[in-house]
Amino acid sequence: MSVNANDIFIVGAARTEFGRFDGEDNELAETAVRGALADCGLVWSDIEFAVGGTNGETKPDNLVSRLGLTGLPFVTVKNGCATGAVALMTARNGLIAEDLNVACVVGYDNHARGAFNVSPARYGLGDWYGATGMMVTTSYFALKIARYLHEHGISQRTLGYASAKAFDYAQEHPYAWRRKPVSVDEAMDADMINDPLTRFMFCAPDAGAVSLVLARGSKAYDLCETPIRLASVALRGRRPGSFEVFSPWLSPGDRTSPSIDAAKAAFDLAGMTPADVQVAQLQDTDSGAEVIHLGETGLLAHGEQEAAYRNGEFEIDGRLPLNTDGGLLANGEPVGASGLRQVHEIVRQLQGRADGKQVPGAPRIGFTHVYGAPGISACTVLISEGAQ
Amino acid sequence: MNIPVGIEVVDSTLFSSVDPVVLAGSMCEACGAHVFPAMDSCPTCSSLDVTKVSLPTEGTVWSWTTQHFAPKPPFRTDEFAPFSIGYVDLGPVIVEGWLVGKTEWTIGEQVSLVLAKAWTHEGAPVFTFGFEAVT
Numbered sequence: 334m335s336v337n338a339n340d341i342f343i344v345g346a347a348r349t350e351f352g353r354f355d356g357e358d359n360e361l362a363e364t365a366v367r368g369a370l371a372d373c374g375l376v377w378s379d380i381e382f383a384v385g386g387t388n389g390e391t392k393p394d395n396l397v398s399r400l401g402l403t404g405l406p407f408v409t410v411k412n413g414c415a416t417g418a419v420a421l422m423t424a425r426n427g428l429i430a431e432d433l434n435v436a437c438v439v440g441y442d443n444h445a446r447g448a449f450n451v452s453p454a455r456y457g458l459g460d461w462y463g464a465t466g467m468m469v470t471t472s473y474f475a476l477k478i479a480r481y482l483h484e485h486g487i488s489q490r491t492l493g494y495a496s497a498k499a500f501d502y503a504q505e506h507p508y509a510w511r512r513k514p515v516s517v518d519e520a521m522d523a524d525m526i527n528d529p530l531t532r533f534m535f536c537a538p539d540a541g542a543v544s545l546v547l548a549r550g551s552k553a554y555d556l557c558e559t560p561i562r563l564a565s566v567a568l569r570g571r572r573p574g575s576f577e578v579f580s581p582w583l584s585p586g587d588r589t590s591p592s593i594d595a596a597k598a599a600f601d602l603a604g605m606t607p608a609d610v611q612v613a614q615l616q617d618t619d620s621g622a623e624v625i626h627l628g629e630t631g632l633l634a635h636g637e638q639e640a641a642y643r644n645g646e647f648e649i650d651g652r653l654p655l656n657t658d659g660g661l662l663a664n665g666e667p668v669g670a671s672g673l674r675q676v677h678e679i680v681r682q683l684q685g686r687a688d689g690k691q692v693p694g695a696p697r698i699g700f701t702h703v704y705g706a707p708g709i710s711a712c713t714v715l716i717s718e719g720a721q
Numbered sequence: 722m723n724i725p726v727g728i729e730v731v732d733s734t735l736f737s738s739v740d741p742v743v744l745a746g747s748m749c750e751a752c753g754a755h756v757f758p759a760m761d762s763c764p765t766c767s768s769l770d771v772t773k774v775s776l777p778t779e780g781t782v783w784s785w786t787t788q789h790f791a792p793k794p795p796f797r798t799d800e801f802a803p804f805s806i807g808y809v810d811l812g813p814v815i816v817e818g819w820l821v822g823k824t825e826w827t828i829g830e831q832v833s834l835v836l837a838k839a840w841t842h843e844g845a846p847v848f849t850f851g852f853e854a855v856t
């Protein structure tokens with residue numbers, strides 16, 4: 334097999350357990366980086382280019398004070414839920430543009446308990462919006478899925494299937510936060526937070542870090558037996574007609590979505606279609622988000638979700654194993670780490686060394702998708718070319 | 722805008738009239754897009770040629786949810802009780818607001834604009850806008 338000089342591969346991957354963390358944010362990040370380096374037999378001084386992302390207050394580029402003052406260029410990114418994908422994209426671009434061979438990316442966060450607190454002014458909104466109780470992320474998710482279920486004739490119980498699936502995967506995943514199984518009935522009967530979403534249908538902010546080592550061209554096969562090719566990474570923002578958080582108004586007519594655009598771009602760049610995907614990660618900030626994103630990314634036709642969950646299509650031996658580490662529902666959302674967690678899980682699945690349940694039959698093609706405020710989405714296509 | 726003496730609202734720029742209650746949006750002269758609250762540029766086509774307009778006061782529920790827990794500050798209330806929020810299709814624009822009078826709704830249901838008490842300030846009610854079912 335020939336390797337294109339500018340092909341970018343993931344050769345090392347590591348993550349911390351997600352959940353509550355009492356130490357410093359940088360400790361988490363350092364643990365992940367050292368894990369990723371060990372995974373491919375490198376040391377920090379081998380890294381030629383680094384990118385770090387967090388949505389907290391610490392400075393990722395100051396990680397060099399723990400990892401080593403090697404003088405390397407270290408770029409910091411901060412793009413909400415897309416932080417991980419933007420870090421990957423930046424590292425890829427850095428390797429190609431600077432004619433370098435090895436890069437490291439790290440994403441981490443250590444959020445306080447409870448829903449994110451946001452100020453209206455940060456989103457260009459008047460104080461009235463927060464004061465009257467509309468600046469609430471859970472109500473946004475509820476309003477969005479309520480409309481989606483209505484438009485596509487999907488039952489509320491579908492949301493229960495999504496939750497039960499997530500916690501079922503998580504109970505066997507050593508790094509997931511919430512590993513206690515939840516049945517469909519338990520998910521449906523739990524306290525209502527925002528109709529139609531119950532307590533078991535939302536993820537919560539928590540702590541965690543993920544790091545990946547990237548290599549360019551044939552160097553990848555020197556460092557790793559089964560490097561995973563980053564076939565594409567695409568980032569898109571919202572267009573008129575999208576339905577985003579903290580929107581006092583929506584335009585009537587056809588709905589658009591940055592997820593639709595980012596997924597299409599990622600598939601096109603990789604020369605793939607949604608039908609090629611053998612293991613996937615979708616942003617499941619709430620159960621409804623997973624249902625919507627199945628349709629928006631093209632992995633399923635709108636309205637097919639309910640039957641697909643009922644038929645077990647997203648289970649480990651199903652047609653499309655989905656969020657096989659428990660997704661955000663079971664891992665929580667340390668924003669800066671979440672997108673790289675998805676990539677980490679897909680890499681491990683494609684290498685046949687999943688931390689939790691392993692997709693059978695040696696899957697070759699994986700897909701990841703993140704989505705978040707203020708209307709951004711990023712997707713990747715990851716391909717195993719096999720051992721060389 | 723003319724606010725009648727004795728009626729205090731959460732933000733006067735939201736209204737083109739308080740009695741009777743009418744919301745103030747803006748319309749883009751270039752592409753026709755309507756937004757709420759009024760803006761001085763068009764987020765659809767980026768034109769600066771926008772005009773303030775009064776929005777329709779009747780519409781249908783486009784989506785809804787009921788808020789079962791008290792939001793964190795800056796949410797303000799005298800005493801929390803579960804309340805409904807929805808998007809209401811007014812025709813040229815879909816507006817987010819309170820749905821008042823009940824906590825179970827149906828998409829497509831007819832509603833009309835009303836003033837609703839948000840909280841009490843120095844003994845006097847402060848109003849926001851909401852939509853109630855048309856009976």
Ligand SMILES: [Zn+2]
Pocket residue numbers: 749750751752753754763764765766767768
């Ligand atoms: Zn316009």
